[in-house]
Amino acid sequence: MQNRRAAAATRVQEHLIEVLAPFGDSAVAEGMRYATSGGKRVRALLVMESARLHKVAGERAIWPAAGIEAMHAYSLVHDDLPCMDDDDMRRGQPTVHVKWDEATAVLVGDALQSLAFELVSHPAGAETSTARANLCFDLARAAGGQGMVLGQALDIAAETASSPLTLEEITHLQAGKTGALIEWSATCGAVMAGANADSLRAYAHALGLAFQIQDDVIDVTGSVEAAGKAVGKDAAAGKATFVSLLGLDAAKTRAADLVDQACDALSEYGKDAETLQQIARFVIARKT
Template identity: 65%
Template sequence: MFKDGLKDAAARVDAGFAEVFARYPDLPVIQGMAYATNGGKRLRAYLVMESARIHGIENALMPALAIEAIHAYSLVHDDLPSMDDDDLRRGLPTVHKKWDEGTAVLVGDALQTLGFELVLSPECHADPAVRSDLALTLARAAGAQGMVLGQALDIAAETADQPLTLDEIIALQNGKTGALIRWSAEAGARLAQADTAPLTAYADALGLAFQIADDILDVTGDEAAMGKAVGKDADRGKATFVSLLGLDGAKSRAENLVEQACEALSPYGNKAQGLIDAARFVIARQT
């Protein structure tokens, strides 16, 4: 069920982006936008679509495209020499390597604004109040209360006198990784103007499990399979869930968080099986 759903979400997102970019002139920045949004697991889009489905909404493409655009923007900027200075992303040269730094900055800027354009479009939802709510909460999730805050804390940690504590890493990752996952999972309830609380609890546990799995893969993963460099956190002496909890401890914490995420979905009964499978996928993935 989950693998088919994830594959379907990816196909719908790919087709959606192709339609969006076909409206634009053929310029390097547009080519870069299409390049940056190509590939990936599409987990965030899946969470949007699946949370919408359990609320009886079958068409959630616009917010699914929006979160993938925002996620892609964050990766393009994160890869820049002034940030993580990465050469590979998804097994291909990063945007600033394929083009140049200036183009990469503009690609990220354009993808960020595209995300808000998509959720504010009448195609997203007939009710302007729903579109406004999606845009407001996306801004909070992506900005200085969410993802950007987490990234800023991550940068500050690299020059700090002491490694981060476990609580500090959790706070950092709740912004850097968790905020966009939370918005994705809540999106279906927002589209239906329903209670977001069960999905918020689910996403909070899921986002943290996702990051722990990333930390584990940075130690145990294969660079060719992952399509990006591994072992960078250890090389930089950064405190991670693995460095603080140990490999077995990190795996155990991630498994417990997945169980918490699944329990949070109990109000939805069998309708939530796809989201339950998504949570289990997060810690079983190899990339």
Template identity: 65%
Template sequence: MFTDALRRDAARIGEHLEDVLKTNPDLPVIEGMRYAVAGGKRLRGFLVMEGARLHDVPEAQAIWPAAAIEAIHAYSLVHDDLPCMDDDDLRRGLPTVHRKWDDGTAVLVGDALQTLGFEMVLDPACHPMAEVRADLALSLGRASGRAGMVLGQALDIAAETADAPLTLEQITELQAGKTGALIVWSAEAGARLAQADLQPLTDYATALGLAFQIADDILDVEGDEATVGKAVGKDADRGKATFVSLLGLDGARRRAAELVEAACDALSPYGDRAQTLNDAAQFVISRDT
């Protein structure tokens, strides 16, 4: 069952991150790293683990990129919450890192989590072949950096001062980087470990990532702050174009459902073995956090 697998993988990833960080000295930056990676659904890490299971990759190897992507994702959230970016006070129902400590500590926590992610995919325990580890690191750099997540964030910042709201095509491009790139990498990681064909999981995750963002836009309109764990309604307050503002709530829901169907169709080469990933796609558009 998907929810059981998600919960199990989340706990295992959390244990692995704690094992890695417990060897570090007890400093605010390390405490902040632990704080930043605690909690959350760990959906990206789950995608790594499930993709690895599809390709019969041992969990002892898959746990390294699964923990790595959660570290990278946490770094992005810590920096995204800073006053110079989104200036958020809450994340996962708790004070953001810069509120609990200070801006400088938050910058260092994000920096350290980013480098930790690359450290983990390059650890020899991740895979015995150096070229496989290098492929994971190279693709992670592309997904998280100037051609992926950072590009999407830069486009998002630029949109706030643009003369006109973004079009649907522009928002789709923006979110393919900001949200989608790490989701795609997560789904592909198991196939990369197995040196297998990436395309089915790439197609699956491309659709999944966009559906995930549409669901986020819907939550920003309809969600409850206490349930979501962060401020809601901020996009409307800033006058930002979103999938909801362009498509309407009903149109956004329809588009998300179409994307989930496309994601599930992409998994057909795996047959029944991909049922958990099918369930994950349904979860993405039905979640309330």
């Protein structure tokens, strides 16, 4: 799996560099390149692997794979802004508004969201127009005010709420903030092939929640060096997290159970789904 992940990461990185080449050398273009460098590329790998599972060529799948990484990068650039989470470090590097300025960071995020839709709807991507149109429509819903942005808004509202969130509220928040893009990525291959996406969706639901629980675990147990970003912020801010609500051990157990559920959801695919199952296990093994 690590080989496939490394290969997908390299390929996505090269593809993003290539599509951004005509954007010139303005601060916004440089910021777009900077913000789309590095990262775990989990979402891209989910796209590539769900595509492989449905016999979609890698040279086509690379377009939505790069697109979802552009979308993810936009969300990080805006989340890091002073008026949002106010983070100075990301992936061990200064955040975009620190390296440039706030105006550039707003515009870099805005342009990366547009780029995501450009890549996802690109004629060289999904073979049929129906798939291109559906990928766009699904991504718009996953990213917007009923998906990822809603999750972020609930997260900000929680900081000034009079009482900490309940487990149900945090689960709802995370379903938007992290789960929606994970689900889009994992179902992408089926949508590209015009196939039924139910099993991949069940896999993604469990995986997305496990992913966020593990993020909370890392926030408590991780080091700044390993994570490449600030840790311990949620606990310091008194924010409710899966760890604060469940306890550290129970949170780890819950994440492990969800990973088992995710793997089971793919049983119909047999051995072909091995990499996706390994991705799920990687999610709770990672330290960053």
